[in-house]
Each structure stands twice: as C-alpha cells, then as structure tokens.
Amino acid sequence: MSASDYRTRFAPSPTGYLHAGHAFAAAQAFGAAEEAGGTCLFRIEDIDQTRCRPEFEQAIYEDLHWLGFDWPEPARRQSEHFDDYAAALKKLTDLGLTYRCFLTRKEIARRLDAADVAVSPAGERPFFRPEPILSADEEAERIAAGEPFAWRLSLAACRDYLGHGFEALEFKEDGADEAIENGVTQAHPEWLGDVVLARKDAPTSYHLAVCHDDALQSITHVVRGADLYHATHIHVLLQTLMGWHTPIYHHHSLVLDNAEKKLAKTRNSTSIRDLRAAGARPEDILAGRVES
Numbered sequence: 001m002s003a004s005d006y007r008t009r010f011a012p013s014p015t016g017y018l019h020a021g022h023a024f025a026a027a028q029a030f031g032a033a034e035e036a037g038g039t040c041l042f043r044i045e046d047i048d049q050t051r052c053r054p055e056f057e058q059a060i061y062e063d064l065h066w067l068g069f070d071w072p073e074p075a076r077r078q079s080e081h082f083d084d085y086a087a088a089l090k091k092l093t094d095l096g097l098t099y100r101c102f103l104t105r106k107e108i109a110r111r112l113d114a115a116d117v118a119v120s121p122a123g124e125r126p127f128f129r130p131e132p133i134l135s136a137d138e139e140a141e142r143i144a145a146g147e148p149f150a151w152r153l154s155l156a157a158c159r160d161y162l163g164h165g166f167e168a169l170e171f172k173e174d175g176a177d178e179a180i181e182n183g184v185t186q187a188h189p190e191w192l193g194d195v196v197l198a199r200k201d202a203p204t205s206y207h208l209a210v211c212h213d214d215a216l217q218s219i220t221h222v223v224r225g226a227d228l229y230h231a232t233h234i235h236v237l238l239q240t241l242m243g244w245h246t247p248i249y250h251h252h253s254l255v256l257d258n259a260e261k262k263l264a265k266t267r268n269s270t271s272i273r274d275l276r277a278a279g280a281r282p283e284d285i286l287a288g289r290v291e292s
C-alpha cells in the first residue's frame with residue numbers, strides 16, 4: 001500500500017459538546033493519517049435521533065476547526081443514509097441471518113438473570129435467540145398487533161452460514177493500548193451475542209452503520225478509543241457476512257479524569273468550548289495541559 005492509500009476517519013456522535021477526550025481521539029486519527037501521508041475523513045454518526053442535536057453538530061465543526069483539524073468535504077452524515085443501512089439489513093435478513101426479537105430489555109435482563117449468564121470479556125452478558133423460536137404465525141400476529149421488535153443478528157445462523165469461517169474470524173490490531181494485545185487477534189462475536197441491528201425507533205444500530213460506512217468510504221485503518229475494542233469482534237463478523245474488507249484497527253487509550261474515570265459528556269467533563277472560553281489554547285488542550 002502506498003502511503004497515500006491510508007484512509008482513516010474521525011467519527012463523533014453529536015450527543016453533547018466535545019471534551020478533551022475527543023480532542024485526544026481526533027489527534028490520534030488525524031495524526032495517524034498525517035504520519036502515514038494519507039487521509040482522515042470526518043463523519044457525523046447521528047443515527048440516534050433522540051440524543052443527537054443540530055447545535056452539538058455545529059459545535060463539533062467549530063471545535064475541531066478551532067483545534068486545527070481539517071478534512072475533505074462534504075462529511076458524511078449518517079442520518080442522511082438510513083436507506084443504505086436498511087439495504088444492508090435486508091441483505092442479512094435475506095441470507096437468513098437475522099430475526100425479530102419482541103422481548104423488552106427488562107424481559108431480556110430477567111432471562112439472563114434466570115439463566116445465570118456471566119459477564120463476557122466484552123463486559124456484558126450476551127443474549128442469544130431463545131428456543132423454541134417463534135412460529136411464523138405467532139410472529140405475524142405480533143407484527144399485526146403492532147408489537148415493537150428489534151432486528152437482531154443470529155450468531156447461531158451466522159455460525160451455520162460461515163462454517164469453519166466463523167472460528168477463523170480475526171483482525172489486526174496495530175500499536176494498541178497496553179491493555180489490548182497487539183497483532184492478529186481472533187474475533188469473538190459470542191462475547192457480544194445476538195447484537196441489535198435495528199429497532200423500530202432507530203432504523204440502524206451503531207454496529208451496522210459504522211461497518212457499512214467504513215466499507216463504503218474505503219477505510220484502511222480504524223483509529224478509535226479502546227472503549228470500542230470489543231465492538232470490533234462483532235464488526236469483523238458483519239464485514240465478513242457482507243463481503244466488506246476488514247480494516248486494520250488501532251484502539252487508543254482513553255483520557256481519564258482526576259478520578260481515573262473516562263471523560264464523558266454525561267459526566268459533565270469540561271467541554272472544549274468552556275476550556276476555550278476560559279482562555280485555553282488549542283495546543284494546551286491537544287497536549288493534555290488542561291484540567292478536565
């Protein structure tokens with residue numbers, strides 16, 4: 001690969017104002033592209049229409065430009081492409097790899113408790129399609145009654161479909177966080193279980209949209225936070241099922257606050273705009289020389 005073929009992306013979700021952790025993540029992605037003589041695209045991951053807000057999106061553009069980042073325009077906005085994700089979901093459904101799950105979150109939690117399901121290395125309790133599966137008649141009745149459901153990926157069906165290929169799923173981790181092993185890693189989709197691909201109020205999930213777009217945008221390297229490391233174990237499966245190329249991954253460490261907690265919009269970590277208003281300069285924020 002020549003240096004200029006290197007393509008990564010920075011893909012924030014406009015669910016709040018960016019904080020120092022985002023600035024660090026952006027510096028990782030844009031910096032990696034610069035070092036490789038490649039390109040870093042910018043993507044707005046705004047599929048969650050209940051949490052994303054236009055003012056946050058506007059602020060992301062302003063903050064990133066103020067920090068000194070630039071990218072090829074136009075940026076892709078996921079909310080403008082729900083049809084693409086629906087087509088990907090249809091393909092998986094046509095292959096017999098998805099199912100409608102009518103269980104509420106509460107009911108799923110109850111079943112996981114009852115079955116004493118342990119937390120997997122991905123930090124969650126994986127859910128798998130319950131047996132016996134719903135009959136076509138019962139399913140039709142529930143749909144006719146307007147019962148909400150989620151489309152889930154059936155790992156059992158994926159296993160049948162891929163045969164030995166399921167155990168052979170792997171990805172390359174390049175220069176990772178010290179907690180994550182470097183080199184070629186076997187993917188363990190079963191750590192995440194039958195993930196949701198779409199819901200009634202959300203026509204696509206993060207997993208499907210991100211894999212779709214990384215393929216569409218010919219991303220060769222994904223540079224993102226270590227909090228998304230386990231998601232990669234499902235992403236490799238989706239890429240393989242859909243015939244999409246698997247990029248090389250680099251999961252970088254996260255910026256922690258004084259209490260050693262990950263910075264988060266929900267934890268009121270100081271926003272870049274507040275730091276700017278308080279007189280911080282871009283180079284201070286990018287060098288981590290600010291209290292967050």
Ligand code: GLU
Nearest residue numbers: 011012013045210224228
């Ligand atoms: N949109 C995701 C986030 O804001 C990042 C997705 C990714 O880099 O794969 O956490």
